[in-house]
Amino acid sequence: MPIKLTPDKPEPISEEQQQTQENFSILPDDDGEIKVNLQKDIAVDIIPNEEPVPLELDMPDSGMLQSFRTEPVARKITPIFFLIDVSRSMEGVKMGTVNSAMEEIMNDLKNIENSDSELRFAVLSFGTGVQWVTGENGLIPCDGSWNTLVADGFTYFNSACRELRDKLSGSHGFFKFAARRTITPPILILMTDGFANDGDRDGNEGLAKLRENKYFRGSYRIAIAIGNDANQKLCENFTGDKELVFTAYNANALKVMIDAVVKGSVTVSSAGVADAPNPDPVTPDSATLIQTVQHEMNQLNPEENNNEDESWD
Amino acid sequence: MAELKTGTVISTENGESLTIDSFIAEGGQGYVYKVTYKGQPRALKLYKPEAVKKLDWFHDNIREEIKVGALSDKFIWPEDLTVPINNTFGYIMPLKPPEYVDFDDILLAKCELSSFYAMTNCALNIVSAFRLLHRKGYAYQDLNNGNFFIRLRDGDVLICDNDNVSPEDNPSGIAGKARYMSPSVVMGGRPNRLTDRFSLAVCLFLLFIRCHPLEGVKALSVPEMNDYYLQKHYGKEPLFIADPIDHSNGPNRDIHRNFYLRWPLMTNTMKQLFTRTFSQEAMLQNESKYPLEIEWCRALLQFRTYFFKCPLCEQETFLDSDPPVCKCCGRQYPVLGMLKVNGVNGSHGYKIPLVKDVCIFREHLDDFSSTEQFVSQPVGMVRTKISEGTAGLSNISNTNWFYTIGGATYTCVPKQTVKLRNGMTIRIGNRDVTVHM
Ligand SMILES: Nc1ncnc2c1ncn2[C@@H]1O[C@H](COP(=O)(O)OP(=O)(O)O)[C@@H](O)[C@H]1O
Numbered sequence: 001m002p003i004k005l006t007p008d009k010p011e012p013i014s015e016e017q018q019q020t021q022e023n024f025s026i027l028p029d030d031d032g033e034i035k036v037n038l039q040k041d042i043a044v045d046i047i048p049n050e051e052p053v054p055l056e057l058d059m060p061d062s063g064m065l066q067s068f069r070t071e072p073v074a075r076k077i078t079p080i081f082f083l084i085d086v087s088r089s090m091e092g093v094k095m096g097t098v099n100s101a102m103e104e105i106m107n108d109l110k111n112i113e114n115s116d117s118e119l120r121f122a123v124l125s126f127g128t129g130v131q132w133v134t135g136e137n138g139l140i141p142c143d144g145s146w147n148t149l150v151a152d153g154f155t156y157f158n159s160a161c162r163e164l165r166d167k168l169s170g171s172h173g174f175f176k177f178a179a180r181r182t183i184t185p186p187i188l189i190l191m192t193d194g195f196a197n198d199g200d201r202d203g204n205e206g207l208a209k210l211r212e213n214k215y216f217r218g219s220y221r222i223a224i225a226i227g228n229d230a231n232q233k234l235c236e237n238f239t240g241d242k243e244l245v246f247t248a249y250n251a252n253a254l255k256v257m258i259d260a261v262v263k264g265s266v267t268v269s270s271a272g273v274a275d276a277p278n279p280d281p282v283t284p285d286s287a288t289l290i291q292t293v294q295h296e297m298n299q300l301n302p303e304e305n306n307n308e309d310e311s312w313d
Numbered sequence: 314m315a316e317l318k319t320g321t322v323i324s325t326e327n328g329e330s331l332t333i334d335s336f337i338a339e340g341g342q343g344y345v346y347k348v349t350y351k352g353q354p355r356a357l358k359l360y361k362p363e364a365v366k367k368l369d370w371f372h373d374n375i376r377e378e379i380k381v382g383a384l385s386d387k388f389i390w391p392e393d394l395t396v397p398i399n400n401t402f403g404y405i406m407p408l409k410p411p412e413y414v415d416f417d418d419i420l421l422a423k424c425e426l427s428s429f430y431a432m433t434n435c436a437l438n439i440v441s442a443f444r445l446l447h448r449k450g451y452a453y454q455d456l457n458n459g460n461f462f463i464r465l466r467d468g469d470v471l472i473c474d475n476d477n478v479s480p481e482d483n484p485s486g487i488a489g490k491a492r493y494m495s496p497s498v499v500m501g502g503r504p505n506r507l508t509d510r511f512s513l514a515v516c517l518f519l520l521f522i523r524c525h526p527l528e529g530v531k532a533l534s535v536p537e538m539n540d541y542y543l544q545k546h547y548g549k550e551p552l553f554i555a556d557p558i559d560h561s562n563g564p565n566r567d568i569h570r571n572f573y574l575r576w577p578l579m580t581n582t583m584k585q586l587f588t589r590t591f592s593q594e595a596m597l598q599n600e601s602k603y604p605l606e607i608e609w610c611r612a613l614l615q616f617r618t619y620f621f622k623c624p625l626c627e628q629e630t631f632l633d634s635d636p637p638v639c640k641c642c643g644r645q646y647p648v649l650g651m652l653k654v655n656g657v658n659g660s661h662g663y664k665i666p667l668v669k670d671v672c673i674f675r676e677h678l679d680d681f682s683s684t685e686q687f688v689s690q691p692v693g694m695v696r697t698k699i700s701e702g703t704a705g706l707s708n709i710s711n712t713n714w715f716y717t718i719g720g721a722t723y724t725c726v727p728k729q730t731v732k733l734r735n736g737m738t739i740r741i742g743n744r745d746v747t748v749h750m
Contacts, residue, residue: 064629064640065429072422073523074568076538115420170536179567180533218539
């Protein structure tokens with residue numbers, strides 16, 4: 001059959017077709033005498049359709065689509081780094097707090113899936129030495145599991161900073177992927193109670209190195225100061241903002257904060273207010289982040305909220 | 314996190330009350346709960362006051378939406394508002410039925426539509442819903458992958474998150490996700506009907522091609538998709554992955570396998586509509602060049618008509634070659650001819666291949682003019698007798714058809730089948746369908 005069947009183009013009717021037509025037509029089309037009886041002559045298959053046929057029809061459940069082996073859409077990667085202090089002063093409840101929080105965080109991260117980006121993480125512990133708990137090969141997907149960390153040794157914070165700086169790199173660090181993939185700004189989460197025991201005690205030395213790194217400067221950072229005696233100064237130096245330093249009240253609080261950071265960064269924040277003269281809708285703004293985190297914290301600690309309004313007879 | 318406990322009772326503005334049954338999910342702007350409202354299961358969205366800048370705007374907007382009522386049954390539309398609770402409020406809407414999935418689950422390849430027919434149907438449902446929305450003078454503003462629930466079996470669609478929907482001159486201030494925003498919006502402009510069309514095309518591209526239209530090798534090669542590069546690749550210098558002139562943001566065989574598999578399947582019209590949407594001219598100079606919903610409707614309906622069951626193996630196939638070869642069994646199958654619905658009003662008309670069980674739909678005939686919402690109502694169905702090379706068309710509508718043979722006019726009443734012959738014209742409704750065999 002020479003009819004062009006593909007859509008979009010009108011088809012000329014060819015000679016062969018006319019040929020077909022003659023063979024095909026049993027009744028003389030030009031004979032006005034013949035009254036065609038639908039029931040007998042003209043109907044090909046007189047199929048009385050008792051019901052109008054619904055066409056969501058019986059499209060088969062397999063077919064060409066199933067042979068396509070569709071892959072998930074290509075996604076960016078959202079890297080999450082945990083920098084966890086495992087120095088001896090963390091022994092006991094503090095370490096327990098960190099571990100159980102991380103268990104929950106991991107379990108949660110596993111469930112955060114969206115087509116905008118894929119979460120991957122790495123954990124750097126620093127105690128006597130500095131170690132990539134999740135391996136030297138880079139970021140790993142969150143499968144939900146967490147291996148308990150044990151406290152030992154000093155706090156090598158400055159060394160941890162140097163190690164992190166090396167890995168925040170696309171050419172030789174953790175952002176070098178087999179196939180071409182880009183990342184969203186990384187999320188860095190510091191959990192520590194302590195003081196740097198290698199060099200500057202507020203971590204200035206290591207942080208100065210880190211600040212040379214572009215990825216670090218573009219990262220979202222929060223710090224969780226574990227315990228009342230924690231060195232807030234070091235944490236503040238790390239985040240660059242006092243408001244992004246928190247105290248780990250409980251595992252849930254920690255989880256809530258990380259949740260907030262992850263969600264703030266995975267999608268572009270809707271900071272753009274359309275009636276501002278020149279809004280910057282794609283700026284992930286830390287003000288919203290701070291606000292969100294604080295709101296969550298207030299939910300958990302309502303008594304902090306109520307101080308002002310208390311009136312006494 | 315989940316702020317409302319099961320069993321909590323909340324009053325609504327309409328003087329009703331609802332009871333919280335369970336927590337469903339947390340979104341960027343709020344929490345969603347399953348609730349009981351007037352004895353019926355419903356969903357409640359409770360805003361996070363810290364995440365929504367113009368809470369009052371949303372409150373007023375939703376109140377207006379409730380007054381107007383749902384545009385069609387494809388919209389999960391607000392039904393009632395709660396009284397203020399804990400510095401915030403929520404709105405009540407229909408609950409998503411369990412057989413509908415999040416669009417994201419399809420994009421993550423966790424599940425798949427039952428067929429390309431269903432996929433195209435899904436696109437038709439989405440496009441015609443937005444056509445309706447725009448015809449009513451609204452803009453959606455923040456259209457992205459999170460806004461659709463899809464039924465895999467047939468591609469039925471429910472549009473959620475309608476709290477942003479508002480008259481075009483009243484923006485919500487929500488900018489949304491850069492990946493879905495028209496470049497002008499990425500650069501700080503206001504979302505409107507035209508920018509909705511860009512977002513719509515991104516969703517369609519993702520649905521059919523399963524990759525992002527602007528995320529070719531160039532965009533994926535940036536060191537980090539930070540503010541600077543976001544503005545560059547989605548705002549200042551967006552470049553289509555299939556740009557016909559500039560290939561520098563083209564696909565990569567390893568990363569964009571979906572593209573290589575699926576783009577060739579698109580008909581020329583589909584390709585042209587995508588190419589026009591993501592052309593430099595439309596994206597950067599003249600957003601009115603973005604295809605209209607009606608253009609998508611026409612292209613998609615024609616596209617959908619070319620997916621049918623192979624007469625030999627009964628699996629879904631696509632007609633894109635002559636002679637036609639089944640995409641599943643690889644065999645050449647007979648297509649006995651073509652029905653042609655002539656176009657009017659800038660429509661090219663439609664072609665319907667004479668293959669068993671293929672249907673003519675109301676929209677083939679009325680060209681989307683009489684329906685507000687696409688309903689996909691079949692009016693005629695092709696019958697074949699391959700051995701004799703004959704085809705018929707069954708009248709599955711409830712009106713009579715008329716056709717002429719040799720100057721005499723005959724009637725085909727509902728449930729009858731008319732035998733088709735070359736050159737014959739069948740009058741269905743007020744349209745002529747011609748037979749080419
Ligand atoms: N009407 C509904 N019925 C059932 N689930 C819903 C409904 N609306 C939203 N959801 C669920 O809640 C999640 C978050 O809601 P969404 O409106 O997308 O939040 P946001 O816009 O704040 O990000 C969705 O992914 C969806 O699974």
